Amino acid sequence: MMSYAQWGNALYSGKKSYQIIKNRRIFIGIGLTFIAISLIGLAIFGINPSIDFKGGTDFTVTNTATNPPQQPAYDALKAAGVTENPKVFQMGTNGLRVQTSQLPIETETKIQGELAKAYKVDVKNVSKGSIGPSWGASVSRQAAIGLAVFMGLIALLLMSYFRTWTMAAAALIALMHDLLITVGVFAFTQVEVTPATIIGLLTILGYSLYDTVVVFDKIRENTKDMLNQSRSKYDELANLSINQTMVRSINTSITAILPVSAILFLGSLLLGASTLRDISMPLFIGMIVGTFSSIFIATPLLTIIRDHSKVIQDHNKKVDTARAKALEDGTAKLNEDGTVALPTAASVAAPIVPGHHLGQTAQPKRKKNKK
Numbered sequence: 001m002m003s004y005a006q007w008g009n010a011l012y013s014g015k016k017s018y019q020i021i022k023n024r025r026i027f028i029g030i031g032l033t034f035i036a037i038s039l040i041g042l043a044i045f046g047i048n049p050s051i052d053f054k055g056g057t058d059f060t061v062t063n064t065a066t067n068p069p070q071q072p073a074y075d076a077l078k079a080a081g082v083t084e085n086p087k088v089f090q091m092g093t094n095g096l097r098v099q100t101s102q103l104p105i106e107t108e109t110k111i112q113g114e115l116a117k118a119y120k121v122d123v124k125n126v127s128k129g130s131i132g133p134s135w136g137a138s139v140s141r142q143a144a145i146g147l148a149v150f151m152g153l154i155a156l157l158l159m160s161y162f163r164t165w166t167m168a169a170a171a172l173i174a175l176m177h178d179l180l181i182t183v184g185v186f187a188f189t190q191v192e193v194t195p196a197t198i199i200g201l202l203t204i205l206g207y208s209l210y211d212t213v214v215v216f217d218k219i220r221e222n223t224k225d226m227l228n229q230s231r232s233k234y235d236e237l238a239n240l241s242i243n244q245t246m247v248r249s250i251n252t253s254i255t256a257i258l259p260v261s262a263i264l265f266l267g268s269l270l271l272g273a274s275t276l277r278d279i280s281m282p283l284f285i286g287m288i289v290g291t292f293s294s295i296f297i298a299t300p301l302l303t304i305i306r307d308h309s310k311v312i313q314d315h316n317k318k319v320d321t322a323r324a325k326a327l328e329d330g331t332a333k334l335n336e337d338g339t340v341a342l343p344t345a346a347s348v349a350a351p352i353v354p355g356h357h358l359g360q361t362a363q364p365k366r367k368k369n370k371k
Contacts, residue, residue, distance in 0.1 A: 008247035021239040024300030038184020050194040059098040064119045076114035174298035196278035204286025211294035230322035253291040
């Protein structure tokens with residue numbers, strides 16, 4: 001059994017390869033299935049916006065007994081004449097948070113007194129804050145504008161960097177895949193969506209994009225002189241690029257997910273810090289989904305788009321012709337899976353061009369004469 005380092009070296013050299021592009025319909029089908037489930041969840045349950053988006057009144061009770069029960073809060077609001085069903089959250093081990101719709105000032109003052117009485121604390125330990133519906137609508141509008149501007153700038157950046165719209169389109173579709181699945185999880189769990197959640201969503205989009213750009217950059221490097229050879233097709237070089245960057249993607253994901261999971265499970269679930277949960281939950285979900293999309297969604301989508309190009313189709317015909325000739329000459333043989341095995345080693349990405357200057361660091365060092 002090879003070690004992790006040996007496995008990575010085998011993937012990079014092409015000695016070992018996972019046929020991701022060959023099975024791209026399966027992986028894209030898995031992604032579409034999760035998107036469909038997320039859309040169903042959004043249609044049935046919808047998202048659960050916080051009062052920062054829809055407006056309302058927020059009451060915070062501090063210095064209560066350890067792990068205070070939530071039922072006294074419901075009873076306190078009924079005693080204050082509130083008929084709606086409030087949202088009650090535990091804050092740490094000695095606090096509660098109660099959210100209601102917009103209420104008159106007299107009712108808010110009465111609720112403060114009832115909550116103080118229910119949890120046997122001073123009324124000074126019951127704070128309140130109100131957010132108007134117009135301010136909440138403004139926050140929602142700004143969040144939507146921020147997401148649209150982010151996607152637009154990303155499209156322009158990718159098109160200018162890779163000098164092609166195909167990679168930009170594939171990357172944006174992969175980003176929408178990550179966004180929809182992450183939002184779908186929030187729909188099914190009914191966890192509150194706060195401004196911190198929006199920040200987390202934008203962060204995971206940037207993380208997923210970074211991972212995808214690394215793979216695409218490797219594809220660009222491997223296919224730079226593709227049309228000058230008749231050995232490898234575009235899909236094969238794209239699959240090689242995924243395998244070469246797979247170890248890097250796994251390492252980056254693990255090192256990023258571990259601290260985020262610590263914040264999510266230790267900080268929010270055990271300590272009850274809801275603010276930590278608001279930002280760590282989308283990060284945790286999005287990093288996992290983003291790692292999947294950068295490997296199994298973005299590049300397969302890119303190859304599907306590129307396969308419709310006449311240049312790629314003509315090159316594939318040239319490669320097929322060269323392979324058929326090699327089979328006739330006996331210089332190649334047919335594998336069990338139908339692929340052609342050539343006698344030379346697997347193609348290396350971005351081969352060194354004869355006469356190409358490798359820089360001063362590649363020059364031989366002159367030994368200094370000892371005096």
